[in-house]
Amino acid sequence: MLDAGPAPLVQVQDLKMHFPIYTGLFRRHTGDVKAVDGVSFQIQAGQTLGLVGESGCGKSTVGRTMLRLYEPTAGRVIIDGDDVASLPPEALRKKRPSMQMVFQDPQASLNPRMTLADIVSEPLHEHTDWTRAQKLERVYELMDQVGLNRRFVNRFPHEFSGGQRQRIGIARALALKPRFIVCDEPIAALDVSIQAQVVNLLEDLQEKLGLTYLFISHDLSMVRHLAQRVAVMYLGRIAELSPSTDLYSRPLHPYAEALLSAVNEPDPELALRRKRIILKGDVPSPANPPKGCNFCTRCPKVMDICKTVKPDLVEVEPGRMVACHLYTAAGSTGASEAPERKNQERNQQGENR
Amino acid sequence: MADLAASVLEVRGLRTVFRTRGGEIHAVNDVSFHLRRGELLGVVGESGSGKSVTMMSLLRLLPMPPAEIRGGQALLDGRDLLSMSDEDLRSVRGARVGFVFQDPMTSLNPVFTLGNQIMEPLIKHLRMSKAQAETRAVELLELVGIPDARSRLYQYPHQFSGGMRQRVMIAIALACDPDVLIADEPTTALDVTIQAQILELVQELRQKLGMAIIWITHDLGVIAGIADRVMVMYGGQVVEQAPVRELFANPQHPYTRALLQTIPRISGPREARLKVIEGQPPILNAPLTACPFRARCEFRHDACDAANPPRRAIDGLPVGQGHDVACHWHAPAGREAAHA
Numbered sequence: 001m002l003d004a005g006p007a008p009l010v011q012v013q014d015l016k017m018h019f020p021i022y023t024g025l026f027r028r029h030t031g032d033v034k035a036v037d038g039v040s041f042q043i044q045a046g047q048t049l050g051l052v053g054e055s056g057c058g059k060s061t062v063g064r065t066m067l068r069l070y071e072p073t074a075g076r077v078i079i080d081g082d083d084v085a086s087l088p089p090e091a092l093r094k095k096r097p098s099m100q101m102v103f104q105d106p107q108a109s110l111n112p113r114m115t116l117a118d119i120v121s122e123p124l125h126e127h128t129d130w131t132r133a134q135k136l137e138r139v140y141e142l143m144d145q146v147g148l149n150r151r152f153v154n155r156f157p158h159e160f161s162g163g164q165r166q167r168i169g170i171a172r173a174l175a176l177k178p179r180f181i182v183c184d185e186p187i188a189a190l191d192v193s194i195q196a197q198v199v200n201l202l203e204d205l206q207e208k209l210g211l212t213y214l215f216i217s218h219d220l221s222m223v224r225h226l227a228q229r230v231a232v233m234y235l236g237r238i239a240e241l242s243p244s245t246d247l248y249s250r251p252l253h254p255y256a257e258a259l260l261s262a263v264n265e266p267d268p269e270l271a272l273r274r275k276r277i278i279l280k281g282d283v284p285s286p287a288n289p290p291k292g293c294n295f296c297t298r299c300p301k302v303m304d305i306c307k308t309v310k311p312d313l314v315e316v317e318p319g320r321m322v323a324c325h326l327y328t329a330a331g332s333t334g335a336s337e338a339p340e341r342k343n344q345e346r347n348q349q350g351e352n353r
Numbered sequence: 354m355a356d357l358a359a360s361v362l363e364v365r366g367l368r369t370v371f372r373t374r375g376g377e378i379h380a381v382n383d384v385s386f387h388l389r390r391g392e393l394l395g396v397v398g399e400s401g402s403g404k405s406v407t408m409m410s411l412l413r414l415l416p417m418p419p420a421e422i423r424g425g426q427a428l429l430d431g432r433d434l435l436s437m438s439d440e441d442l443r444s445v446r447g448a449r450v451g452f453v454f455q456d457p458m459t460s461l462n463p464v465f466t467l468g469n470q471i472m473e474p475l476i477k478h479l480r481m482s483k484a485q486a487e488t489r490a491v492e493l494l495e496l497v498g499i500p501d502a503r504s505r506l507y508q509y510p511h512q513f514s515g516g517m518r519q520r521v522m523i524a525i526a527l528a529c530d531p532d533v534l535i536a537d538e539p540t541t542a543l544d545v546t547i548q549a550q551i552l553e554l555v556q557e558l559r560q561k562l563g564m565a566i567i568w569i570t571h572d573l574g575v576i577a578g579i580a581d582r583v584m585v586m587y588g589g590q591v592v593e594q595a596p597v598r599e600l601f602a603n604p605q606h607p608y609t610r611a612l613l614q615t616i617p618r619i620s621g622p623r624e625a626r627l628k629v630i631e632g633q634p635p636i637l638n639a640p641l642t643a644c645p646f647r648a649r650c651e652f653r654h655d656a657c658d659a660a661n662p663p664r665r666a667i668d669g670l671p672v673g674q675g676h677d678v679a680c681h682w683h684a685p686a687g688r689e690a691a692h693a
Contacts, residue, residue: 054544161633191399191634192571196615196627203626218544225617225624248619262549263619264574268598270620271578278553279546282514 008042015075037236050227097176104185106165163194235294367425395580403589448478451526455538468506516547588645595676
């Protein structure tokens with residue numbers, strides 16, 4: 001176990017989500033898009049795990065599959081003792097109140113024909129047998145919690161700004177008192193000055209209600225601010241899973257290193273001094289991933305073994321899990337060090353041109 | 354002024370309004386700026402701050418109506434873009450001024466090959482033959498770092514990734530060797546590693562071709578890395594303007610300062626709580642008669658409600674040349690008026 005203490009609230013074990021590809025006249029099953037291909041992690045109760053990566057890496061699919069918005073291909077998702085991935089329909093329905101989701105686009109995830117009261121009380125209609133008055137009271141309570149004025153209760157989504165709409169989305173997710181919330185890029189569609197408002201709200205709610213978050217985002221600096229531990233995904237697999245402080249001060253996986261170096265700090269002095277690692281090329285298609293390590297086509301430190309063997313996610317330092325051949329097989333590390341360094345130099349020369 | 358002679362573009366008092374059924378929206382309010390040869394001017398602001406509308410107005414790219422340019426001048430080497438004939442303007446667009454739009458997915462025509470779209474300006478503006486244009490198109494694609502350029506010429510946009518498409522957009526904008534390149538959030542739709550590639554490409558092209566660039570973005574991090582000078586927009590006007598290091602080291606407008614504090618950093622100490630700018634951006638349904646930021650400003654006082662502050666230099670240089678800010682706290686006259 002990574003951290004001592006209570007058992008984790010959320011445990012994901014070797015989760016796979018493959019979307020079939022059908023082609024030709026007879027719609028034959030000719031392949032799979034391996035959106036999520038063997039992902040494992042756990043989240044302690046009351047903590048936040050950040051899940052970062054570029055578009056198409058499968059981070060949103062992980063979130064959706066965990067809540068069984070998709071039927072997983074394989075793997076287990078244990079949330080508070082129950083394996084959500086294999087629960088039968090009726091049991092799953094009973095389980096749903098304890099796990100909720102906040103979506104990226106508050107414009108698209110709210111029904112434009114429903115009022116705020118309708119939207120926030122809809123989960124209550126589904127899962128409780130409360131009276132109208134009880135439900136309305138709960139709606140008001142939620143509006144107070146997320147900082148929406150009670151006078152707005154009968155307004156429609158278009159009458160709210162982006163930040164306020166996201167507050168409605170959060171109120172809806174909170175309606176049934178969940179323990180675990182998947183936040184799928186909740187601030188990506190908001191203006192910079194509004195993002196901080198929503199992030200602070202999420203933090204306050206976590207503290208007050210003891211919530212556990214999976215925070216999916218491509219905004220690495222916001223994840224640093226929010227999460228205790230961070231998983232970096234690349235092409236359907238986790239490249240590195242480390243405590244936030246360690247990851248940001250000293251990333252171990254070459255992809256994590258490149259990703260962090262690409263983030264633009266609002267500081268011109270720093271921008272001058274800093275060494276960027278510019279990755280060549282694009283992310284390969286998840287329908288046809290490379291044979292060895294998924295990152296081997298773009299990795300500045302690639303070795304021969306990377307092109308044939310997929311590295312497993314293993315603990316290389318206390319609490320730090322990395323899927324990279326640089327850190328495994330102690331014997332091979334020593335042997336490969338020299339060519340690796342040469343490779344690195346060549347790459348840097350190429351970039352400085 | 355000697356310095357202005359070096360300006361390739363000078364905009365004075367630009368005003369753009371949109372006439373809608375719900376009344377007029379004053380999107381751009383008295384915006385003035387200049388662009389020196391070879392410099393990169395960063396324009397920062399949130400959605401609705403008027404940064405894109407300002408640049409679209411210059412080339413009259415907005416649908417009119419509902420848009421209407423109410424006043425101002427935009428001098429490109431002394432010739433006013435806003436008052437010249439449509440025909441003259443056509444010889445400027447794409448030829449002297451290139452434009453890169455935000456979304457590389459929608460700004461290429463899906464039914465034409467890339468070669469077709471790159472060659473169009475070459476044939477139209479530079480009157481090249483098809484064979485000449487093709488040779489030049491290959492050169493351009495190589496310039497922006499697209500491998501195997503010749504065979505790529507005959508492919509369609511859907512066969513390219515997002516980063517590649519943005520490279521193609523830049524190639525098209527550069528086709529006629531423009532003096533000015535306007536890039537409207539060119540990396541916003543891209544992932545960080547791809548964004549890093551494009552930023553590096555632009556720096557390289559600047560050194561090679563020496564054009565002046567206007568870079569519109571809401572991302573202060575991008576600006577810090579590439580701009581020479583920065584203009585911050587809010588409520589359809591310029592609220593602060595300064596050389597890039599000066600702006601980040603010594604921000605003067607309360608909005609700029611707050612904006613810099615709301616962004617979490619990737620290095621340094623982790624902030625316990627993010628600073629918040631309370632409230633919402635203003636709705637610009639009337640001409641500004643007071644400071645547009647006053648409702649969200651922590652330094653608000655009477656003068657802020659009484660008048661919209663003009664831009665004032667804080668370093669003795671003429672406005673637009675050094676560091677200037679539109680805030681009553683920096684206006685001695687405004688402060689006196691507040692106390693009177």
